[in-house]
Amino acid sequence: MAISAIEQLIRERRTIRQFNGQTLAKETVINLLDAAVWAPVHSRKEPWRFILFMEAGRQQFSDAVLHTFSEDEREKWGQKLQLDYCERMQAHLLIVLEADARQRVWEDAVGAGSALIQNIQLLAWEQGIGVVWKTNEYNFDPDFCRLTGVKPGERIIGTLHLGYFDRDKTPKPRPRTPVGELLTCVTGE
Ligand SMILES: Cc1cc2nc3c(=O)[nH]c(=O)nc-3n(C[C@H](O)[C@H](O)[C@H](O)COP(=O)(O)O)c2cc1C
Numbered sequence: 001m002a003i004s005a006i007e008q009l010i011r012e013r014r015t016i017r018q019f020n021g022q023t024l025a026k027e028t029v030i031n032l033l034d035a036a037v038w039a040p041v042h043s044r045k046e047p048w049r050f051i052l053f054m055e056a057g058r059q060q061f062s063d064a065v066l067h068t069f070s071e072d073e074r075e076k077w078g079q080k081l082q083l084d085y086c087e088r089m090q091a092h093l094l095i096v097l098e099a100d101a102r103q104r105v106w107e108d109a110v111g112a113g114s115a116l117i118q119n120i121q122l123l124a125w126e127q128g129i130g131v132v133w134k135t136n137e138y139n140f141d142p143d144f145c146r147l148t149g150v151k152p153g154e155r156i157i158g159t160l161h162l163g164y165f166d167r168d169k170t171p172k173p174r175p176r177t178p179v180g181e182l183l184t185c186v187t188g189e
Pocket residue numbers: 013014015016017132133134135136173174
């Protein structure tokens with residue numbers, strides 16, 4: 001049986017960590033976000049906001065990451081970071097949620113935010129744009145938050161790096177467990 005376009009997209013999408021530096025337009029990223037917000041949300045108020053670093057603004061993001069590094073790490077990784085974050089990657093997008101001490105409210109917000117992130121990843125992939133979704137330690141660093149404009153009371157649930165990539169360098173998929181090994185099916189028979 002032929003698979004649908006959306007199934008193919010879901011199966012083919014891969015996390016991209018190596019970008020080729022081809023210019024990505026700001027409008028393209030905004031259009032991705034504009035569609036991605038149609039993710040399911042279990043609250044009256046959408047729980048998210050976004051901080052986007054592109055073009056010369058990438059330097060601010062890169063500097064904020066560098067700020068969280070030790071002297072040794074800066075020495076070792078500084079140059080590569082500059083190349084990756086300010087030249088090869090085209091956009092850094094922070095997905096920010098309002099923190100909430102109530103477990104259910106928070107988990108609903110993270111669930112909705114995760115659905116939104118997958119929407120972005122799939123829509124981007126469809127256009128040949130690669131994405132890596134990162135949850136680095138720096139997401140929890142108050143200095144990093146301050147330097148990137150994340151407000152007190154907000155939490156970053158994902159940093160997305162976006163950009164074009166060379167198709168022939170698409171990573172091989174990590175195998176998934178066959179569903180038969182994961183599924184308990186109750187049919188009442
Ligand atoms: C919640 C979450 C956090 C992730 N954080 C990172 C990360 O910090 N660094 C990274 O390189 N990849 C990260 N990834 C990407 C996964 O490593 C990737 O999805 C996984 O290797 C499967 O590869 P695929 O997306 O190509 O199927 C994250 C993915 C998810 C869902």
